[in-house]
Amino acid sequence: MGHRLGSAGIPFAAISAVVFHRTVSGGAVGLVFTGLILHVAIIFIWSATFVWVVQRLRWRAPAAAALVGIAALIFSWVIAWSLGGGLSSVLPLGDRLVYAAVLALALVVGMRFAFFA
Numbered sequence: 413m414g415h416r417l418g419s420a421g422i423p424f425a426a427i428s429a430v431v432f433h434r435t436v437s438g439g440a441v442g443l444v445f446t447g448l449i450l451h452v453a454i455i456f457i458w459s460a461t462f463v464w465v466v467q468r469l470r471w472r473a474p475a476a477a478a479l480v481g482i483a484a485l486i487f488s489w490v491i492a493w494s495l496g497g498g499l500s501s502v503l504p505l506g507d508r509l510v511y512a513a514v515l516a517l518a519l520v521v522g523m524r525f526a527f528f529a
Contacts, residue, residue: 413507421482423499424448430497455515458484473523474516481516485509 414423419439424447426436431450437443454496458480465476485508500508 413503413511417502418475421447422502426497426502427451427454430491430495436497436502458515459519459522462523466523473520477516477519477523480519481512484515485512520521 414420417423421439421444422436423446425440425443426447427450428443428447429436431446432443434440461483462476462480465471465479467474467475471479488498488500488508491498499511503511507519
């Protein structure tokens with residue numbers, strides 16, 4: 413997704429640019445690396461939220477994954493709207509929808525492998 417913007421590191425740089433109050437640059441190695449680390453940490457949080465919804469609230473995995481995907485999409489938009497930066501500020505809506513769908517699908521597939529009988 414970021415490659416079409418000029419550099420594959422731009423989405424990661426956009427994530428960390430919010431934290432460091434800098435402008436987005438795909439060539440800034442520090443921003444890209446920190447954004448990658450933040451991205452992984454955020455995915456762990458969304459995954460823990462998904463597991464919590466499935467186990468505690470007894471939702472089915474596809475419904476919980478859809479909820480988490482939509483929540484991630486909305487959260488990203490709120491960050492961009494309130495802080496003026498972030499992933500939603502550099503990716504178009506179509507890419508963000510694909511990102512949310514891939515996240516939801518990855519959560520369901522991951523749940524299948526994590527709790528394989």
